[in-house]
Amino acid sequence: MNNVCGTSRIAGFRFSLYPMTDDFINVIMSALKETDTSKVWQKTDHISTCFRGKMDHVFDAAKAVYLHAAKSGKHIVMNGTFSIGCPGDTRDDSFLFEDDKRLNDENTREIRAEAPCQFALYPMNEPDYxxxxxxxxxxxxxxxTFVQGVHYASELDGDAHDVFRTLEAAFRLAEEKTNHVTMTVNFSANSPSRKQGTNEKLEG
Incomplete structure (x- = not known):
């Protein structure tokens, strides 16, 4: 399968998870193990993990990993980049033929976690970016979910399900308007520096 720039519909998410605990290996491995990745291509190396496949399943798996890590109660940070339309995405595309049912919806629906996030959207080669x-x-x-604009990003906050819904909607909007889109995300959960007022808002 030979693709030219922007024709590949393989979506991807490359991320690194950072639990602020001596038990970081267990938190990372448990989050990955509890996430059903049957409908995405996955590879984990010594720096990061990559999910690739249909957009529905990439976002489904990304949210599940975050939720499973956050429910540990440890302070965790997730940094990652979503992408679609990359001209180099020409292999392992069989996962594009999976159906649309999201495998992690049922198991994560009741998990509640905060998801303060800064994201930056990059519509490639688009004059009206x-x-x-x-x-x-x-x-x-x-x-x-919008909080404020910050230097080089926009800040979101709220329940993780709501924040991921916003991120996916923003990514889909950009993908409909230009061929190659990337979106960086930076999440933090259970941070000791969170203000009490924000936590009360999430609980309400």
Whole structure:
């Protein structure tokens, strides 16, 4: 399968998980083990993990890993990059033929975790990239997860299910308007520096 720039519909998420605990290996491995990755291509190396496949399943697996790590109660950070339309994505594309049922929905539906996040959207080779980014911010505002713009990113906050819903909607918006899109995300859960007022909002 030979692809030119922007024609591949393989979505991907490369991420690193950082639990702030001496038991970090167990937190990372447990989160990966509890996540059903049957519908995504997965490879973990000494630096990061990569999921590739249909967009539905990539976001499903990404959210599940975050939730399973966050439910440990440890302070965890997840840094990652979503991508679709990469001209180099030409192998291991069989996962694109999976059906649309999300495998982790049922097992993660009741898990509640905060998901303060900074994200940056990059519509590649798109002259109106600022217009697309502005529309993505409007989605976050409409969904109630937008906090503020910060240098080089936008800040979201709320329940993890809501924040991931916003991120996927923003990513889909950009993917519909341009061929190659990347989106960086930086999450933090259970941070000791969180303000009490924010935690009360999440509990309510």
């Amino acid at each position: 600022m217009g697309i980014i502005s529309e993505a911010v409007d989605i976050a505002k409409a969904q109630g």
